[in-house]
Amino acid sequence: MPRQISPERKSLYRAGQIVAVVGLLTFLSVFVSGALHFGDFSNFESDARSMGLRAVGGMLLMMAGMAMLVVGAAGAAGSGLNLDPEKARGDLEPWARLQGGLTKASLEEMGVDIPKITEALAGKRTETGETFEERLRGLHALYKDGILSEEEYRREKHDLLDQE
Numbered sequence: 001m002p003r004q005i006s007p008e009r010k011s012l013y014r015a016g017q018i019v020a021v022v023g024l025l026t027f028l029s030v031f032v033s034g035a036l037h038f039g040d041f042s043n044f045e046s047d048a049r050s051m052g053l054r055a056v057g058g059m060l061l062m063m064a065g066m067a068m069l070v071v072g073a074a075g076a077a078g079s080g081l082n083l084d085p086e087k088a089r090g091d092l093e094p095w096a097r098l099q100g101g102l103t104k105a106s107l108e109e110m111g112v113d114i115p116k117i118t119e120a121l122a123g124k125r126t127e128t129g130e131t132f133e134e135r136l137r138g139l140h141a142l143y144k145d146g147i148l149s150e151e152e153y154r155r156e157k158h159d160l161l162d163q164e
Helices: 007-036 044-078 085-109 114-121 132-144 150-163
Strands: none
Touching: 007 044, 132 150
16 A cells, blocks of 8 residues: 655645745745836835845745745655655655556566566576576577577577566
8 A cells, every 4th residue: 555645744845835936926026016116216225125125035935935845745855854764765655656666567568577577587497407597598509509490499489488
């Protein structure tokens, strides 16, 4: 059963979205104010101070919101804030499970028999004591030495691959 992302992390992600949007709107308000007061220099010092504070504050809010988004999406371990390996595994487990599931689905779609491949890679020995790789290499050596014709080699190789 896949592990679900905690409600706290979901809430942090949503709060990060809100903070980032508020920061963006605050930053963009500087340009709206500048356009509305274009050419009006009657209160220049206070207007410039206000616009500067809104611009810097908006940027800081956007950065804080993005940091909250990262921590909410990947957890503290996934964002690099938590270096405890056990906590990292717990935070990243849903993402790791997703990647493994996608890989398995892709292999199944291609018709790959995963247990058969893992047995072959593990060097499972047959009744004769040879691994699949040893039998395949031996068959190729017989072909290269001229003992088997190309037609015999292809037939035997096909049979060998069908057995696996």
